[in-house]
Amino acid sequence: MFKIWKFALVVCLGFSFLGLVCVSHAFAFPQVIPSPALNGPTGLVRIPSADCIPYKNFNIAADYGSIMPSAGGSSESVIAYKMNLGTFHGLELGIVGGSERGTNQLREGVFVNMKLALSTGDDPYPLLLALGVENLFSYTQTDVYMVATKYLKQGPKLTFGFMADFPNYKFRPLGMAGVELAISDNFFLMADLMAGESLFQTNAGLRFYFTPIFSLNISALNVLDATADGVQAKDPRSALIGFSWANPF
Numbered sequence: 001m002f003k004i005w006k007f008a009l010v011v012c013l014g015f016s017f018l019g020l021v022c023v024s025h026a027f028a029f030p031q032v033i034p035s036p037a038l039n040g041p042t043g044l045v046r047i048p049s050a051d052c053i054p055y056k057n058f059n060i061a062a063d064y065g066s067i068m069p070s071a072g073g074s075s076e077s078v079i080a081y082k083m084n085l086g087t088f089h090g091l092e093l094g095i096v097g098g099s100e101r102g103t104n105q106l107r108e109g110v111f112v113n114m115k116l117a118l119s120t121g122d123d124p125y126p127l128l129l130a131l132g133v134e135n136l137f138s139y140t141q142t143d144v145y146m147v148a149t150k151y152l153k154q155g156p157k158l159t160f161g162f163m164a165d166f167p168n169y170k171f172r173p174l175g176m177a178g179v180e181l182a183i184s185d186n187f188f189l190m191a192d193l194m195a196g197e198s199l200f201q202t203n204a205g206l207r208f209y210f211t212p213i214f215s216l217n218i219s220a221l222n223v224l225d226a227t228a229d230g231v232q233a234k235d236p237r238s239a240l241i242g243f244s245w246a247n248p249f
Contacts (some may be wrong), residue, residue, distance in 0.1 A: 004086065006179055023168070031212060033053065034049075036084055037049075039177055040094050040111075041134065042115070044180055044190045045204060045205040046192055046235065047176045048115065048132060048147055049130075050129055051128060051129035052138060055086045055090075057088065058084060058086065058249060059213075063079070064077070065077075068238060074100075078240060079098050079106065080096070090117030091114070091116050092114070097111070099111070107163070116130060118131060125153055126150070127148060129148050131146040142166060145163040145164070147159060154220050158178075159176070159180070159192070162174070172197075172199070173196060173197075174196040176192065176193070176194055177237075188208075190206065191203065199231065201221070202222070202224050213245065213248075214244070214246070217240075219239070222237045
């Protein structure tokens with residue numbers, strides 16, 4: 001039997017907080033500060049969105065979880081931490097660090113994320129555009145992207161775009177898509193995917209804001225575990241729980 005108790009613990013904690021959410025409609029906020037995706041930039045579960053943290057604001061975030069073990073494998077802890085800063089002209093700068101795969105040790109140093117907002121919308125339902133780079137200065141994990149986010153009158157927020165990474169120093173184009181659904185003013189459900197010629201990955205998560213600047217984040221990566229017939233995924237199947245805190249000081 002696989003040693004998946006860490007994975008199961010994270011999932012159980014997630015459903016426990018779902019129960020809290022269901023009775024928390026008394027809390028309502030007119031506006032919340034957007035939170036980062038697992039890889040660092042402001043976004044959904046795993047992919048970036050065209051939203052940027054507002055000028056003169058910053059946030060810190062961290063996630064902890066466990067990788068679902070494969071056949072004959074053992075569970076592995078995952079730690080990720082990041083910080084983002086809103087600067088002039090819609091430029092979001094951030095750093096991201098975490099544990100190394102296979103060692104459970106924090107890697108030395110951090111990578112840099114940058115996102116530039118190409119458009120801003122003053123109307124209630126804007127179409128936002130942004131381009132950026134993740135994990136700058138990494139030999140194997142750097143990727144570039146261009147993404148659009150559309151706010152719909154019906155409530156959901158759609159994100160779609162293009163990403164390219166460079167595994168084994170080769171160019172690999174990917175499509176991205178995601179949706180964020182507001183259940184209440186402080187509770188959001190999210191799902192996103194990345195797909196390419198040899199890659200497919202789906203992710204799901206939820207975000208609950210205790211205050212407009214502090215959120216609880218629960219994420220499930222690669223939920224379909226689609227790794228058969230030569231299909232790859234950017235992340236192993238895993239579950240994480242974490243927080244995001246804007247302007248804590």
